[in-house]
């Protein structure tokens with residue numbers, strides 16, 4: 001309908017691989033099921049992968065990299081099942097994610113990827129080959145010219161199978177020679193790639209460098225205006241989110257991320273950090289925005305942690321258990337007056353339901369204001385000397401326990417009310 005078409009245009013302008021309707025729209029490519037699953041010990045069952053893919057679709061990610069079909073029959077089957085089920089479930093907005101399969105630059109891998117994803121409404125084959133000197137010499141044992149020829153012919157091969165959406169990654173781009181990158185990427189565009197992904201495979205770059213790399217590729221690669229530039233930042237130095245955001249500011253319009261930042265070694269840029277950075281600060285970054293329905297973030301984070309067994313650290317940005325908790329008295333006092341004093345994101349924006357709507361955690365650093373407020377939430381009203389009494393007894397419990405729970409407060413209240 002016209003209404004739905006208008007909604008699509010407003011929220012999610014790109015419905016064909018090459019069409020760039022809104023230059024500020026940033027596509028989110030989730031690789032939890034491929035790079036994320038490469039985290040040591042994180043393997044998932046095909047059913048769990050399907051569940052996660054459905055959750056990613058609910059989140060509204062633009063592209064789901066569902067796996068590496070040539071890696072095993074199980075991965076092939078999982079990617080195919082996702083392509084059939086999730087890749088055809090068009091929602092009321094007209095949205096359906098692209099389903100992508102990874103392949104090395106060889107015919108057998110590309111055949112497997114295409115066979116698995118071709119059932120989706122919007123299938124994509126993602127193929128890669130290394131372009132840094134260290135990888136070409138020691139891993140591939142190939143010259144620059146040989147690497148260009150393999151990449152060019154394999155992108156053409158993927159297109160010849162009927163795949164209209166082909167992504168190419170020069171692996172270890174962060175450590176590759178610039179002039180060589182411009183050359184190989186230009187050849188790849190001529191061969192028919194629709195997205196050029198620039199991986200910082202070993203998380204080596206710093207944000208200013210990675211941003212400059214994207215800007216230089218944009219300025220110097222022939223034909224680049226016809227394709228989407230993408231980022232893929234690993235987290236070896238803890239800079240993956242910063243590098244990804246720097247890439248977006250420099251012109252990348254697809255960002256590769258994973259839920260909870262899981263992935264090889266120290267992981268990838270995390271979906272929740274990148275998306276919430278653009279949601280919270282996008283206006284200051286030139287109006288960049290994504291189509292992610294952020295209220296599903298917490299659910300997705302919990303599901304991935306449960307299925308992979310990779311627990312989220314409590315102080316992790318956005319989805320850590322402490323991300324919206326306030327313990328010190330000064331912060332609690334501020335929070336009670338106005339939530340904006342110490343919160344830049346509303347927890348409801350990511351789908352977090354707090355038991356205590358103020359987010360206050362009572363511990364040894366908490367002040368009288370927070371205690372009084374929590375007691376009131378529990379239905380007890382104390383002022384003056386009574387509040388003083390209960391506050392000092394609360395403090396002595398807090399010295400011995402990490403967190404003072406509602407049961408502890410109930411016991412204190414009973415003591416206060418019934419003391420002789």
Ligand code: KIV
Pocket residue numbers: 035128169171172197199200201202232234
């Ligand atoms: O880290 C990397 O280089 C990759 C590519 C296959 C995109 O995962």
